[in-house]
Amino acid sequence: MNRSVLRMLRGLLWLIAILCAWKLRMTVVGESQASAGDGLQYFQLAQTVKLFRRFAYLPSLPLTYTRLPGYPLFLALIQPARLVGLEEHLILATRANAVLDLITALLVAAIGRRLGMGQLAQLLGFGAVIVSPPLLMLSTHGLSEPLVTCLLTFAVYLALSVHDAKTSQRKDQRTLLAGLLLGLAQLVRVDAVLGIPAVLVLIALGSSDRSQRIRLCALCLVVWAVTFAPWPLRNLRLFGSPHFGGSPWIDQEGAPLRLGMMRWYQTWATGQTDGEGFDLFLVARHAPLPPHRPNVITPLMYDDEAERTELASLFDKYNREGLSPAVDRQFYRLAAKRLVRHPVRVLVLLPLRRLQTLWSPMPPYEMGIKSSLLRLPELRARWDRLDSMLLFLSLAGTCFALSEPNKRRWVVALWLIPLVRSGAFVYLHPIPLQRYFVEAMPIVLLFSGYALAWPLARLRELLSVMVRRSACSEPTL
Secondary structure, three states, rough: OOHHHHHHHHHHHHHHHHHHHHHHHHHHHHHHHEOOHHHHHHHHHHHHHHHHHHOOOOOOOOOOOOOOOHHHHHHHHHOOOOOOOOOHHHHHHHHHHHHHHHHHHHHHHHHHOOOOHHHHHHHHHHHHHOOOHHHHHHOOOOEEEEEEEHHHHHHHHHHHHHHHHHHHHHHHHHHHHHHHHHHHHHHHHHHHHHHHHHHHHHHHHHOOOOHHHHHHHHHHHHHHHHHHHHHHHHHHHHHHOOOOOOOOOOOOOEEEEHHHHHHOOOOOOOOOOOOOOOOOOOHHHOOOOOOOOOOOOHHHHHHHHHHHHHHHHHHHHHHHHHOEEEEEEEEHHHHHHHHHHHHHHHHHHHHHHHHHHOOOOOOOOOOOOOHHHHHEEOOOOHHHHHHHHHHHHHHHHHHHHOOOOOHHHHHHHHHHHHHHHHHHHHHHHOOHHHHHHOOHHHHHHHHHHHHHHHHHHHHHHHHHHHHHHHOOOOOOO
């Protein structure tokens, strides 16, 4: 077939795929929009930034540092210069999410092309990102994950493309842009920092000269730091502390909460039992923790009756004082005692179970979505199975890619993204649901397409060899 005709057919196929993806995503976000608790705070910050040029939750409230500024600023850019209600805000935010996820899917296909994967693998990787259940569900919420995921995936693509740059100047330009995108991602979510090791390794692999590798990695880090620097410098000037990542835990009004209770949670929670986050939910709303109320104190939280009694007394004290410094210290002491008693459980066994939580579908009460097109929430279990199947295919595709020497080092570098993220979150958060893994998911899903395309390519090669041998063989009587 003529090459130009083949090229046109491929372009038409991609156009159809993009239009179908656009229609699917826009229909889904048109059917369902939700804010969640975090989304309400982003809505307040975006409105105050847009209309009053103040980074505060309300015009009457003081300036804040508890949330990073990237996503509220993005929302302010895409909204009209007038007061916007929550409903209109969510429509604009979720439509933007659909566009961001479409861009992310195209970047995944472009990464597949850079790796030498065929058209089928690229198309399947693109489709996997579009139909990925956690990415679909998050797109219907006014949350920051779609934006930071797009920025990080773009940074990965640029870092990968350094290798193909023909001149030193072009290598510098792509490295500079990768550092800029890393800095912007860092302004959106603090955990974007976990993508930096993979980006640096990809940039280093893009040059055979050692001094150039060091220079490119240094350039990337400098640009990343300069892009992010205005935020901690602003906080240092206003609050006397840089507050690099905002606040790890805040209440519904955006005020920071002390972390003793969260550290105690890390000595028993895994996210694999329904209701484990119930106490955190109550505390974030400054609600009481009645020790005798069901699900407030559960058997997972204590080893014996004496510890249960101590915990009930601590909850009573919280009910009187809130998360006061004294209550916070007691939670830290309780966490330390449990660590001393069960170091292997706290440092090894519980993180391994959290790793399973991180790679498993979210529970039904998380990221709820209503869609007649997808038949959700009725078919939630089927979509969860699709989620697990895509991850399984990604692991299989990774094994196929590792079997090819010319791809091996690139695959290992890309897998630093999910591996570093997984290793960090099982220690950073007591209940690391799959929502915290989505920033790495596009890179993982890239290999799901290869799991199907690789065997087909090998079969085609085998058939081609058999046909050639048959054609060359002598005819016999």
